[in-house]
Amino acid sequence: MEEEEEGSLASFLRWAGELGISDAAITNPPQHCPSRLGYSLCVSHFPHSGGRGLGAVRDLRRGELILRVPKSALMTSENFMQDKKLSIAVNNHRYLSSSQILIVCLLYELSKGKSSKWHPYLIHLPHTYDILATFGEFEKQALQVDEARWVTEKAVLKAKSEWKEANALMEEIKLKSQLLTFKAWLWATATISSRTLHIPWDEAGCLCPVGDLFNYDAPGREPSDPEDKEILSSISSFQVNSISNVENTFTLDAEELDPHSQRLTDGGFEEDVNSYCFYARENYKQGEQVLLCYGLYTNLELLEHYGFLLQENPNDKIFIPLESAVYSSSSWPKESLYICHDGKPSFALLSALRLWATPKNKRKSVGHLVYSGSQLSVDNEIVVMKWLSKTCDSALNSLPTSIDEDTILLNAMDNSQDFCRFMEITKLLSSRDEICSFLKVDNLHDSHDLTDVLVSRKVRRSMDKWKLAVLWRLRYKKVLANCISYCNEILESLLT
Numbered sequence: 001m002e003e004e005e006e007g008s009l010a011s012f013l014r015w016a017g018e019l020g021i022s023d024a025a026i027t028n029p030p031q032h033c034p035s036r037l038g039y040s041l042c043v044s045h046f047p048h049s050g051g052r053g054l055g056a057v058r059d060l061r062r063g064e065l066i067l068r069v070p071k072s073a074l075m076t077s078e079n080f081m082q083d084k085k086l087s088i089a090v091n092n093h094r095y096l097s098s099s100q101i102l103i104v105c106l107l108y109e110l111s112k113g114k115s116s117k118w119h120p121y122l123i124h125l126p127h128t129y130d131i132l133a134t135f136g137e138f139e140k141q142a143l144q145v146d147e148a149r150w151v152t153e154k155a156v157l158k159a160k161s162e163w164k165e166a167n168a169l170m171e172e173i174k175l176k177s178q179l180l181t182f183k184a185w186l187w188a189t190a191t192i193s194s195r196t197l198h199i200p201w202d203e204a205g206c207l208c209p210v211g212d213l214f215n216y217d218a219p220g221r222e223p224s225d226p227e228d229k230e231i232l233s234s235i236s237s238f239q240v241n242s243i244s245n246v247e248n249t250f251t252l253d254a255e256e257l258d259p260h261s262q263r264l265t266d267g268g269f270e271e272d273v274n275s276y277c278f279y280a281r282e283n284y285k286q287g288e289q290v291l292l293c294y295g296l297y298t299n300l301e302l303l304e305h306y307g308f309l310l311q312e313n314p315n316d317k318i319f320i321p322l323e324s325a326v327y328s329s330s331s332w333p334k335e336s337l338y339i340c341h342d343g344k345p346s347f348a349l350l351s352a353l354r355l356w357a358t359p360k361n362k363r364k365s366v367g368h369l370v371y372s373g374s375q376l377s378v379d380n381e382i383v384v385m386k387w388l389s390k391t392c393d394s395a396l397n398s399l400p401t402s403i404d405e406d407t408i409l410l411n412a413m414d415n416s417q418d419f420c421r422f423m424e425i426t427k428l429l430s431s432r433d434e435i436c437s438f439l440k441v442d443n444l445h446d447s448h449d450l451t452d453v454l455v456s457r458k459v460r461r462s463m464d465k466w467k468l469a470v471l472w473r474l475r476y477k478k479v480l481a482n483c484i485s486y487c488n489e490i491l492e493s494l495l496t
């Protein structure tokens with residue numbers, strides 16, 4: 001960390017301590033006890049899992065209280081409304097959603113500059129984001145898969161229409177011209193989308209200084225400690241609300257439940273202490289990154305709301321084109337018919353395909369077997385596996401680039417110090433259309449000195465977004481390829 005950055009971070013943490021934000025492991029500190037940070041957590045850099053994040057300064061025990069942010073320190077629409085001018089204006093525009101209001105509040109607070117109470121926090125917010133709504137036409141096309149392109153288009157259109165709807169309010173509160181732009185709106189939208197935590201009294205959530213520095217860990221990972229596995233397998237799973245308002249199912253150790261509040265998540269607002277409280281979701285060794293589960297997301301959803309994705313995401317799923325007869329042959333909802341991150345068809349997809357491959361007049365008699373997940377017959381299983389493998393294969397072949405090509409492209413993005421080297425590596429690719437489009441979008445085709453191009457911040461930023469699109473489509477293709485291998489293994493065992 002640069003010296004200057006370190007200094008400003010230290011003053012941010014001092015400011016946070018003055019607001020009562022504390023990582024001392026006590027829920028209700030006595031009045032005379034000064035708030036402090038540095039007892040459990042420190043801000044650190046984790047280049048491979050989220051960049052800036054929070055590390056453990058000592059060994060932490062699962063279930064232990066690690067951070068407490070009092071309600072008065074949370075940035076909520078309610079807190080912002082203490083500003084009379086803003087509150088009167090917002091009341092004139094009640095048709096706006098709670099998220100739109102929080103976005104306007106954030107921009108308004110930003111316009112106050114140093115006089116804002118939140119200034120030390122605001123200056124540490126990221127300057128740029130990569131959520132899907134910030135993708136341009138080039139990055140959208142780079143996703144290659146229709147479903148992902150459609151989600152991106154919807155995200156961009158939604159952001160644009162919400163911005164237009166909020167324009168009258170932003171003009172009424174006299175925001176500076178640069179804060180009235182769509183670019184500023186997108187920045188604030190991405191801040192709210194990727195950093196707010198769930199609070200029970202406002203759907204838009206809240207911004208939580210220090211608490212929003214936790215990077216993400218996906219729910220559903222197997223605990224590595226065999227003892228933990230034993231405990232987990234003996235306890236039923238709970239349906240819980242994540243901090244991002246998404247419903248999750250994951251198993252929790254009885255020990256992890258606070259005996260008083262029957263707490264089921266690793267973070268949440270607690271009425272009795274009037275604070276947002278965070279608990280360690282596992283045991284951490286000193287120096288390890290402390291992570292938080294924001295919710296249960298596929299890679300596309302992570303990209304849409306948070307601007308990143310995971311190489312290993314146990315909750316990832318992909319959808320393949322299915323004939324309408326597959327949907328109509330069973331009562332499974334469409335969204336349950338997917339391929340899991342490891343290439344296996346979901347329970348519902350496999351059952352629906354087994355029923356679909358059964359002659360219509362026999363479906364009723366095998367219904368109970370299908371819905372209990374049983375194989376119907378060897379012949380039926382062979383039809384299903386052949387169909388699934390063929391469908392994944394044609395889905396793979398219909399995409400403009402292969403797994404190998406995407407891997408070379410990513411390698412070039414990661415390992416090129418200069419643009420000449422990037423061009424050199426990508427010469428191996430059969431499809432050069434995408435490279436040409438990138439050069440065109442960034443006006444690089446007539447650049448004479450390509451050596452310095454990658455140093456330009458603008459080009460780096462474009463390449464970061466392009467890289468996310470390539471990473472996403474590569475994961476998608478790998479799931480398809482894994483599904484083909486899975487089907488082939490089953491076929492082999494059935495045919496021998």
Ligand SMILES: C[S@@+](CC[C@H](N)C(=O)[O-])C[C@H]1O[C@@H](n2cnc3c(N)ncnc32)[C@H](O)[C@@H]1O
Pocket residue numbers: 048049050051052053126194195212213214215216217305306307308309
């Ligand atoms: C709530 S913030 C976490 C703190 C953030 N790293 C920061 O510097 O302010 C969420 C953002 O952190 C990044 N992030 C969180 N978890 C991540 C992970 N496991 N891998 C990559 N990026 C992650 C994403 O950019 C996400 O939008």
